[in-house]
Each structure stands twice: as structure tokens, then as C-alpha cells.
Amino acid sequence: MENNQSNKKIFIYLLIMFFAFFIGTSIFLILNNKPQPPSEKETATAPTVIPPAEVKSTEGALSLILDQEDKTSFPKDKEITINLEADSMEKNISGYDVVISYDPLAFEFVKATSLLTDFNIYSYKKESYLAFVGTKTLQSQAPSVFDKTKIMSLIFRPLKAGQFDFVLKPVINKDNTNFITDETETLNPALNELKVEIY
Amino acid sequence: MRFGEVVIINKSMKKIKLFVIAVVIIAGSLFMWQYVNNFLSKSRAAVDRVDLTLSPKSETLKVGEEKTIVLLIKPQLVDGDKKISGIDLTIATEGNISILGLTPPAPFPLGSNTNLKGAQLINDVKEKQARIAYVYTNPSNELSSVLQIQLRIKGTAPGSGKLVINKEKTEIAGIAIGNIFELGLVDETSYSVSGQAGPSVTLQISPKTTQKEVGEAFPLTFQIVNTPEGKGISAFTINLSYDKDLLEIISVGDPIDAVTNGDKDKFTQGKKEINQNKGEIILSYLSTVAQDQLPKKPKIEIQVKGKKTGTGEFKIVSAQVTGNISENEYQTSIENASYDIVSDGGPTNTPVPTGGTDGNVKLNLKLKFQGILGKPADALNKMAVKIKLLNELTETATDYKSADFTADDKGVWSGNTSFNIDVNAKYILYVKGPYHIQKKICDEKPIETADGTYSCIKGNISLKKGYNDVFDLTGIILLVGDLPDQNGAVDAYDISLVRNNLGKTDETSVANSDVNRDGIVDTQDYSSIIAALSIKQDEE
Numbered sequence: 001m002e003n004n005q006s007n008k009k010i011f012i013y014l015l016i017m018f019f020a021f022f023i024g025t026s027i028f029l030i031l032n033n034k035p036q037p038p039s040e041k042e043t044a045t046a047p048t049v050i051p052p053a054e055v056k057s058t059e060g061a062l063s064l065i066l067d068q069e070d071k072t073s074f075p076k077d078k079e080i081t082i083n084l085e086a087d088s089m090e091k092n093i094s095g096y097d098v099v100i101s102y103d104p105l106a107f108e109f110v111k112a113t114s115l116l117t118d119f120n121i122y123s124y125k126k127e128s129y130l131a132f133v134g135t136k137t138l139q140s141q142a143p144s145v146f147d148k149t150k151i152m153s154l155i156f157r158p159l160k161a162g163q164f165d166f167v168l169k170p171v172i173n174k175d176n177t178n179f180i181t182d183e184t185e186t187l188n189p190a191l192n193e194l195k196v197e198i199y
Numbered sequence: 200m201r202f203g204e205v206v207i208i209n210k211s212m213k214k215i216k217l218f219v220i221a222v223v224i225i226a227g228s229l230f231m232w233q234y235v236n237n238f239l240s241k242s243r244a245a246v247d248r249v250d251l252t253l254s255p256k257s258e259t260l261k262v263g264e265e266k267t268i269v270l271l272i273k274p275q276l277v278d279g280d281k282k283i284s285g286i287d288l289t290i291a292t293e294g295n296i297s298i299l300g301l302t303p304p305a306p307f308p309l310g311s312n313t314n315l316k317g318a319q320l321i322n323d324v325k326e327k328q329a330r331i332a333y334v335y336t337n338p339s340n341e342l343s344s345v346l347q348i349q350l351r352i353k354g355t356a357p358g359s360g361k362l363v364i365n366k367e368k369t370e371i372a373g374i375a376i377g378n379i380f381e382l383g384l385v386d387e388t389s390y391s392v393s394g395q396a397g398p399s400v401t402l403q404i405s406p407k408t409t410q411k412e413v414g415e416a417f418p419l420t421f422q423i424v425n426t427p428e429g430k431g432i433s434a435f436t437i438n439l440s441y442d443k444d445l446l447e448i449i450s451v452g453d454p455i456d457a458v459t460n461g462d463k464d465k466f467t468q469g470k471k472e473i474n475q476n477k478g479e480i481i482l483s484y485l486s487t488v489a490q491d492q493l494p495k496k497p498k499i500e501i502q503v504k505g506k507k508t509g510t511g512e513f514k515i516v517s518a519q520v521t522g523n524i525s526e527n528e529y530q531t532s533i534e535n536a537s538y539d540i541v542s543d544g545g546p547t548n549t550p551v552p553t554g555g556t557d558g559n560v561k562l563n564l565k566l567k568f569q570g571i572l573g574k575p576a577d578a579l580n581k582m583a584v585k586i587k588l589l590n591e592l593t594e595t596a597t598d599y600k601s602a603d604f605t606a607d608d609k610g611v612w613s614g615n616t617s618f619n620i621d622v623n624a625k626y627i628l629y630v631k632g633p634y635h636i637q638k639k640i641c642d643e644k645p646i647e648t649a650d651g652t653y654s655c656i657k658g659n660i661s662l663k664k665g666y667n668d669v670f671d672l673t674g675i676i677l678l679v680g681d682l683p684d685q686n687g688a689v690d691a692y693d694i695s696l697v698r699n700n701l702g703k704t705d706e707t708s709v710a711n712s713d714v715n716r717d718g719i720v721d722t723q724d725y726s727s728i729i730a731a732l733s734i735k736q737d738e739e
Contacts, residue, residue, distance in 0.1 A: 183699065
């Protein structure tokens with residue numbers, strides 16, 4: 001019986017010690033608790049290094065493909081749609097430039113439409129080529145990794161019959177074709193050309 | 200109670216005990232874990248704390264009265280290692296006081312670290328809240344441990360008010376764990392604002408604006424005006440500041456009373472200190488004549504001379520004026536003056552053109568850049584602008600000359616350069632800023648109705664040997680868009696550079712993509728560059 005009672009006493013002491021420890025710890029935590037600065041918050045001196053625009057030989061791919069992939073011949077009285085398909089090699093893209101040369105006597109450029117809702121396109125019609133700037137909207141926080149992704153649709157109106165080329169060019173004058181990553185790295189994708197017959 | 204029941208109760212008690220012990224151990228372990236994680240493992244961070252103290256903590260102001268409050272930023276352990284490299288501080292007012300301004304952080308005590316160099320990224324003062332962001336560019340061993348900021352506050356209505364540092368929006372960076380100090384003691388203040396506004400006087404520097412040539416001497420007048428009817432000035436102490444690089448003080452006269460344009464003998468000099476190295480003048484005078492004879496409009500003439508081209512402000516930094524009024528001290532309102540020192544058009548005492556001195560034709564240009572409406576912080580108030588001339592007749596262009604331009608309070612950028620050219624021809628001027636699309640300018644005073652719409656074909660600019668009149672090109676705006684490294688076009692790289700740096704204030708990001716020079720890469724920069732896509736390429 002005595003043994004049982006001393007066990008009870010030890011149990012009660014332990015219980016009191018633990019509770020005292022909780023209460024003490026709780027008071028300490030409450031008194032000292034301070035809002036921690038958000039870990040991702042930018043600070044005035046946070047060292048941020050912008051990587052220089054690295055130009056790599058070829059990384060990723062950009063291809064012109066016909067909207068109706070099984071056809072390469074089209075009647076002269078119908079507009080044709082050419083899509084731009086992109087592969088960014090797992091890189092997150094925040095903007096791109098595209099230069100496409102074509103025969104302006106054979107086709108009238110009608111319009112370009114972004115197939116990505118979070119990218120805007122700015123079109124520039126030059127003498128013998130088209131230049132586009134694609135910019136990711138500020139609101140979009142989702143990564144934009146292109147994996148055979150159709151990014152842009154172009155509509156042309158044929159003006160005459162014949163066989164013609166649409167060619168993605170790496171550079172014409174001051175206009176370039178490239179992807180810009182979220183780290184402001186410049187990627188030069190592999191480019192293709194597309195043959196179209198108008199009858 | 201039977202034996203069997205006792206055994207069952209004992210067993211139940213044991214289970215309850217075990218359960219309680221288990222709960223206690225688990226809860227204890229959780230508390231221990233949190234304790235160790237939050238405090239013991241960060242014990243060093245806890246040491247890296249800074250106290251933000253305000254002085255005085257309590258004060259009585261009159262309505263309309265201004266006071267200077269000193270904010271000290273001080274690591275809790277000033278052991279020589281704890282240095283401050285940058286601050287981002289937001290302070291607000293509650294009640295009947297407003298914030299008029301705050302100075303950039305300076306080492307404490309003042310003058311203790313003259314090597315300290317930094318850039319003010321933000322100094323945004325609103326009536327009820329002010330924010331200042333400042334970073335130092337010195338290596339860590341040259342930084343200061345203790346900084347001070349002076350806040351100017353004003354009582355707005357009878358009652359009380361206080362200054363509150365916003366802890367959530369305040370960060371102090373430096374040599375600390377994680378480069379950020381924890382905030383230790385953060386002071387609040389309590390001020391009472393009493394009664395109606397007391398008698399006031401106006402302290403002014405005139406003329407309010409002056410344009411003079413380099414080397415030309417001209418007067419600036421300090422004067423106390425709007426003295427209440429029947430009252431006079433018994434003493435005044437003023438602290439004036441000016442840009443020591445632009446102005447030289449030739450002489451500071453003795454005060455007279457503007458009412459009589461004389462009465463020099465009414466004033467007794469207390470202090471007259473002219474510090475040309477600091478750009479500071481301290482004047483203190485006392486009038487010991489009878490109360491009804493006190494001067495009403497003390498006036499002091501200061502002769503100055505332009506040293507080099509640029510704009511600046513001649514400022515009354517602080518003032519104390521007393522008189523024969525029951526309150527003894529007048530409340531003061533201040534009117535400062537600005538000056539614009541321009542080239543003198545002659546071969547002597549001229550500024551050294553940053554774009555080269557070898558040309559037979561010297562050009563002074565004034566430019567406006569998209570998105571810059573005022574004077575950027577000193578560290579950001581310089582842009583290297585490329586300039587070239589195209590001979591309309593021969594269609595030959597000069598090489599680009601790069602010239603440093605600086606802005607005045609209105610966001611007008613001034614700079615100069617020189618070219619070796621045939622002065623009998625007409626020219627087209629090409630100007631390209633460091634973040635900008637090249638602008639082709641054919642007229643000596645071009646204008647446009649909407650930003651960036653000016654365009655021209657044929658050059659109509661005539662130049663003469665030596666110094667030409669200032670080319671005021673502020674009627675047009677130079678659009679941003681072509682960011683470093685420039686390639687002559689606005690493209691996805693330029694736009695992505697701004698987008699990817701949004702919100703950043705570090706030196707590299709600001710140097711590369713803060714096109715409006717406000718110290719932060721933000722949506723204004725992004726909007727400006729998107730707008731420039733309408734032009735896209737340098738004008739040729």
C-alpha cells in the first residue's frame with residue numbers, strides 16, 4: 001500500500017513539474033514571440049544577380065506547322081493558318097521574339113493571335129518579313145515551359161498561285177528569333193521552314 | 200466493494216495514468232521542440248537585433264509648429280562587427296501630427312564616418328506616413344554601426360499625436376545572421392499639440408529662381424517677412440545649405456531692416472560661419488534695442504558665383520526666430536530658392552564637357568526622358584547619353600559621343616559635349632539614352648503633342664563654332680525601351696529583364712532595368728517599356 005501511495009506521489013510531482021514547464025514555456029513563448037520577417041521578402045541589400053544574357057548555340061526549337069497538318073496545298077481563295085510550335089527544353093519562358101520571312105507579293109499577312117492566354121503578341125510587318133514580340137503578362141505567375149506547345153497562330157491570305165516558303169530566321173536587321181527565360185537568359189532555338197503550295 | 204471490482208478499478212486507474220503520462224510527454228515534447236526551434240537554435244539571430252529609438256519621446260507642440268525628431272538605428276551589441284548596410288523603414292503618424300520630411304540616414308555621431316557612400320532608393324513622404332529605403336555601397340568594414348535619421352514633424356490640430364514605426368514594413372540589413380537584423384526595442388512617441396497657431400513669420404530666399412552663367416556673380420537675399428503687425432524680431436538663427444560643387448560664396452553681408460533699408464546697428468552678430476567645403480552657412484543675430492524699436496524685416500544679402508553648370512537649391516535647413524511676442528518664439532514657414540548655372544558661352548571658366556573637349560562645336564543639351572518627372576536620388580541622378588550629328592549635305596555622321604547628364608527637380612536632364620564638324624552645314628541630332636530608343640531630332644526646339652510622337656526627315660539644325668545656345672529639347676520625350684546591353688531595338692529581352700526584376704532594388708537590377716530612376720524596378724518601368732513597343736527600334 002505504501003509503495004502504491006509513493007508511486008502516486010511521484011506521479012503527482014511529475015504531473016506538476018510538467019504542467020509548470022508548459023506554463024513557463026507558454027508564457028516565455030507568448031512574451032517573446034515576434035513576427036518573423038517573411039523569408040522571401042526582398043530587402044534593400046538582398047544580393048540579386050542578374051545573369052548576363054547568355055547566347056547559346058541552339059537550345060530548344062521553334063517550328064512553323066500548318067494548322068491542317070496533313071495538307072500542304074491550298075486554294076488561292078482561302079486563308080491559310082500557320083501555327084508556331086515551341087519547345088523550350090524545360091526552361092521557363094517569360095518572352096520571345098520571332099522573325100518569319102515570306103513573300104509579301106504572294107501572301108497578305110492578316111493577323112497573329114497568341115494561343116497562350118498569358119502571353120501578349122506585338123506584330124511588326126516589315127518589307128519582306130514579319131517580326132513578333134511575345135511578352136508574358138505581369139499577372140501570370142504560372143511557369144511557361146514549352147513542350148511542343150503551340151504558342152502563336154498566323155493567318156495569311158494568298159495573293160497568287162505557286163510554291164512558296166515561310167522561313168523562321170534567327171536574325172534580320174535588328175530583329176531576332178529567341179526565347180527569354182525567367183532568368184533573362186537568351187535561348188536560340190533550332191528553326192525550320194515551311195513549304196506551301198497555292199493553286 | 201468486492202475484490203474483483205477493486206482490481207478492475209485499479210486497472211482502469213492505471214490506464215488513465217498511462218494515458219495522462221503519454222499526453223503529458225507528447226505535449227512536453229512538442230513544446231520542447233518549438234522552444235528549441237524558435238529560440239535556442241536562433242540564439243545568434245536574437246543577438247543580431249537593432250533598436251530603433253526616437254528622441255524626444257514626448258514633446259508639446261503648438262498647432263503649426265515644427266519639430267525635429269531624431270531616430271537612432273543601433274544594434275543591441277555595438278561590438279564593431281554589427282554594421283548596417285541598408286534600411287527600409289516606414290514610419291506613420293497617429294493623431295494630430297504630420298510628417299514633413301526625413302533626412303537620409305547618416306552615421307551617428309554626425310561626421311564619424313565620412314567615407315560612407317550610399318544610394319537613396321525611396322524617400323516617400325506623405326502626410327501620415329513616410330518611407331525611406333537607403334543602401335550603402337561601402338565594403339563591410341567601412342559601414343557604420345549606428346545611424347541616425349532626422350524627421351521633421353508638425354502639429355496639425357489641438358490634441359495628441361504619436362509617431363509609430365511600422366515593424367512589419369521595416370527591415371534593417373547588415374552584417375547579421377541572414378543579412379537582416381531582428382528588430383529589438385522599437386520606440387513609440389507621444390506628443391501633445393496645444394492651442395491655436397502662434398504668431399508666425401516667413402523666411403525666404405529670393406529670387407526664387409535664378410539662371411546665371413558659370414563664373415557670374417549674383418546676389419541671393421535672405422529675408423524675414425510677414426512679421427505680425429506691431430511686432431519685431433529680437434533674434435534669429437538660420438542654417439542655410441547650397442550645392443558646394445555648383446556655387447561659391449563670395450560674401451555674406453550684415454543684416455539690415457528692409458523696412459528702413461538701414462538700421463545695421465540694430466543687429467549684434469552672434470555667429471557667422473561660412474563652410475564652403477560643406478556648402479553650409481550658419482547665421483545668428485541678436486537685437487538688443489528697445490521692444491518697440493525691434494527690426495521687422497531683417498534682410499541679408501549673400502553674393503554667390505556659379506562654379507559649374509547644374510541646378511540646385513539654396514535652402515533654409517533650420518531656423519529659430521524670436522521676438523516681442525508672448526510665445527517668445529515665432530513659428531516659421533520657409534520659402535527656398537533654386538538656381539540654374541548654365542554655360543557662359545565663352546572660352547573661360549567653362550565646364551569641362553564630359554563628352555570630350557576636342558571639338559570645335561560645344562553643345563549644351565536639355566532633355567526629358569519618359570517616366571522621369573523629378574530629380575532622382577543622387578546615386579541615380581546621372582545617365583550617360585550617346586549623341587551624334589549627321590551632316591544633312593554629305594550624309595556623313597560623326598561618331599557617338601557619350602556625355603553624362605544630370606537632372607534637376609523638374610526632371611530636366613542637362614549635359615554637354617563637343618564635336619569637330621563643318622559649321623556651314625545643317626545637321627540632324629541623334630540622342631540615345633542608356634535605357635532608351637534613339638531619337639532623331641531635326642529642329643533646334645522640337646515639340647510634340649503626345650509623348651514620343653515627334654518625327655522628322657530633314658535636318659535643320661545650325662551650329663556655330665564654340666559654345667552654342669542651350670539646345671532645349673524638353674519639348675519632346677525620349678522613350679525608354681532599349682535596355683543594357685543595347686541592341687538598337689525593344690525586344691523580348693528588354694521586357695523580360697524588367698519583368699524578371701520586378702520589385703527588386705539591388706544595385707544591379709536598378710542599374711539594368713529601373714528606367715524611371717526611382718530606385719525600384721516596378722510596374723511603372725514595365726508599363727513604360729511596353730508603351731515603347733509602338734516604336735520598337737532606334738530612329739535612323
